[in-house]
Amino acid sequence: MKARVHVMLKNGVLDPQGEAVRHALGALGFDGVAGVRQGKVIELDLADGTSEATIVEMCEKLLANTVIESYRIEVL
Amino acid sequence: MRAAVIVFPGSNCDRDMAVALKAAGADVTMVWHKDASLPADVDLVAVPGGFSFGDYLRCGAIAAQSPICRAVVAHADRGGYVLGVCNGFQVLTETGLLPGALMRNANLKFICKTVALKIETSHCAFTQAYHVGDVVHYPVAHHDGNYTVDPDTLAKLHADDRIAFTYGDNPNGSVDSIAGILSENRRVLGMMPHPERAVDAGHGGTDGQALFRGLLGQFADA
Numbered sequence: 001m002k003a004r005v006h007v008m009l010k011n012g013v014l015d016p017q018g019e020a021v022r023h024a025l026g027a028l029g030f031d032g033v034a035g036v037r038q039g040k041v042i043e044l045d046l047a048d049g050t051s052e053a054t055i056v057e058m059c060e061k062l063l064a065n066t067v068i069e070s071y072r073i074e075v076l
Numbered sequence: 077m078r079a080a081v082i083v084f085p086g087s088n089c090d091r092d093m094a095v096a097l098k099a100a101g102a103d104v105t106m107v108w109h110k111d112a113s114l115p116a117d118v119d120l121v122a123v124p125g126g127f128s129f130g131d132y133l134r135c136g137a138i139a140a141q142s143p144i145c146r147a148v149v150a151h152a153d154r155g156g157y158v159l160g161v162c163n164g165f166q167v168l169t170e171t172g173l174l175p176g177a178l179m180r181n182a183n184l185k186f187i188c189k190t191v192a193l194k195i196e197t198s199h200c201a202f203t204q205a206y207h208v209g210d211v212v213h214y215p216v217a218h219h220d221g222n223y224t225v226d227p228d229t230l231a232k233l234h235a236d237d238r239i240a241f242t243y244g245d246n247p248n249g250s251v252d253s254i255a256g257i258l259s260e261n262r263r264v265l266g267m268m269p270h271p272e273r274a275v276d277a278g279h280g281g282t283d284g285q286a287l288f289r290g291l292l293g294q295f296a297d298a
Contacts, residue, residue, distance in 0.1 A: 013224065016182050016249070062141060065134055065170065067177045068224060 001046050002076040003055050007064045009040035077102045079120040079206060082148065082164075084109045084139045089125035089161065089272060096272035097122065100288035109142040114151055119295055121148050125162030125270060126218070135178060135220045136166030141232075145171055156163055157201060157291070158264040162218055165256070165266035174257055175233070175265045176225030178218075182249025186219040190280065192244035193269055197237045200262040205288035205290035212283035214269035221268040223250035235256055241267055 009015050015037050022036040042063055045056070055073050064071040079102040083090045094104045097120075104114045109128075115123060139145065145167065149294035152158050152173050160168035168174045181187060188212050195206040206212065225233070230251060234238055241256035248268070256267030272283030 014182075014249075016180050016184055016222075020184055036120075062133070062137065065137065065177055067169070067175075067226075068179065 001030050001048050001050060003044045003046055003050075004006060004073065004074040004076060005042040005044065005055070005059060005063050006072040007042065007069050008037060008058075008071075009068055013068050077119045077275075077292050078115070078117055079122060079157070080106045080107045080114050080118045081105070081251045082107050082109060082144055083124075084126065084128035084142065085127045086110045086130055086184065087124050087126035087163070087259055087271065088171055089163075092270075093124045093161070093272045096275045096288055099275060100285070100292045102186075102288075102292060107144060109139065109144045112143040112147060114144070114147050118156065118211055119272075120157040120159060120291060121151055123148065123158065123160040123164030123167050124272075125164060128163055128215065131220075134166075134170070134279055136163055136168075136170040139163075139167045139171035143156065145222040149173060152259070152264050155261060157264060157294075158259075159202065159291075160264070161270055161272060162221075162268055164267055166220065168264065168266045174262050175229045176223055176257070176258060178220050178268070178292055179222040179224050179249075180219070180220050181222050181247070186217075187221070187247050189215040190215045190274075191247055191269060194244060195259070196239045197244055199237060200201065200240065201291050201294035202258075202265045203240055203290060205286040205293065212270055212286075213271045213274065214282050216247065216269045216278075218248070221248040221250065223248075223254045223268070225251060231285045236260070240265055241269065250255075 018036040018038040059071045095169040195210040238258040242253040246253040274284030
């Protein structure tokens with residue numbers, strides 16, 4: 001089985017990289033981009049039957065820094 | 077004082093740290109990240125700067141899960157002293173020994189220069205040889221030194237006098253210009269600037285010597 005973990009900076013945490021991307025889009029002439037947030041996607045190739053609780057533990061212990069990041073798990 | 081300097085793949089300030097500690101009179105052992113225990117009777121663990129594990133995932137995140145880091149956390153839990161500089165600070169926040177996180181610099185640039193720092197407290201072994209309000213100059217060299225922490229914890233850091241250093245001219249966007257913080261028991265210090273690179277007049281300054289002198293003094297009295 002596979003799972004996909006989306007890691008994003010929490011709302012309210014300033015994202016300087018996303019802001020730089022927003023500026024660059026504006027410079028390319030794309031108007032109306034009000035905001036850009038940049039995150040990560042991590043794909044996990046897992047043993048069949050791995051529980052969602054185990055994936056949550058992976059996120060909490062390593063994949064996300066929950067001080068600044070939130071995560072969303074998508075089992076594929 | 078017996079000190080251990082942790083070496084991760086990608087550490088690059090480990091030997092500078094050892095030189096600075098030895099110059100101050102410490103007995104220094106280098107400890108590889110795969111070791112599961114620290115040498116016996118270690119007083120201080122130094123987690124050095126560098127780019128452990130290539131900064132993969134997040135700076136310090138992989139290093140924080142290494143076998144030696146469990147021993148470092150146990151050492152801190154026993155009341156042992158820990159100094160984390162630059163990547164070492166990032167590792168300490170990732171282990172949870174220090175609150176908050178170090179994010180990408182606000183201007184997105186890698187900053188490599190000597191900066192002015194203000195001593196905010198002298199009430200800890202690391203800064204006891206300085207005076208509150210002293211301005212010292214240490215080099216910084218980092219891409220992810222933008223300290224952030226939730227407002228409640230920030231208020232607690234202020235209330236408990238746990239901010240050790242602030243930047244004179246905030247280079248990286250850190251909240252309240254924070255450059256270094258202490259643990260609750262004041263025995264774990266994490267800081268982005270490099271005191272170990274400011275101990276030799278030939279390298280541009282010796283303002284960092286007092287930090288190591290203060291540490292050594294702590295154990296001379298004991």
